[in-house]
Amino acid sequence: VERAPHFMTELIEKHGHASVEDTQLAAAELNTYYVESFGSAIRIDYGTGHELSLFAWLYCLEVVGLLVPSDRPALVLRVFHRYLTLMQKLQTTYWLEPAGSHGVWGLDDYQFLCFVFGAAQLVNHPSILPSSIHDDEVLEEGAADYLYLNAIAFIKKVKKGPFGEHSPYLNDISGVETWSKVVAGLLRMYEGEVLGKLPVVQHLKFGTLLKWDSAFDD
Secondary structure (H helix, E strand, O other): OHHHHHHHHHHHHHHOOOOOOHHHHHHHHHHHHHHOOOOEEEOOOOOOEHHHHHHHHHHHHOOOOOOOOHHHHHHHHHHHHHHHHHHHHHHHHOOOEEEEOOOOHOOOOOOOOHHHHHHHHOOOOOOOHHHHHHHHHHHHHHOOOOHHHHHHHHHHOOOOHHHHHHHHHHHHHOOOHHHHHHHHHHHHHHHHHOOOHHHHHHHOOOOOOOOOOOOHHH
């Protein structure tokens, strides 16, 4: 983290678009999102806003030319997957305070996008259904390859008691017929519960790369 500002500047100077007008300003914005993606060093907490910062960082890397749209599947299935594994390790090592958690009536204490992307990854899968999360054998075999199963397996590992009691929302989702319906519902929920919440988005830097749309002011 200490080397992050220099690293961001170096990335832009060596690999970014020549059209980036202010390298230092862009690097500062990149650095903020990158550092924030690992949680708050002040509050020692972590939540969906920090997860959002990771994707703000990845978006900005595309804006400056370090990434291209064709990279997006790999960013989710490889980069985000590795990030998720790291954050799970940090959560169980330091027991970070959940930031903005809704308790049992939230989707999860820490993450959200792993369920969105994970459900999308399973659309049209021939055998894994939303209800398959209750099959421990399916979770064990698929957790390494599927984001949704990975997230569910982690929850079952760290939380005690019946799944329907500590994760009622995810338990309800398991009753949905198709993954496409799960994706649609989760996207609506993400827009309302994360992107639509000032306590979450107020921590985004908004600058020359990720710009605030004045239409939101209304």
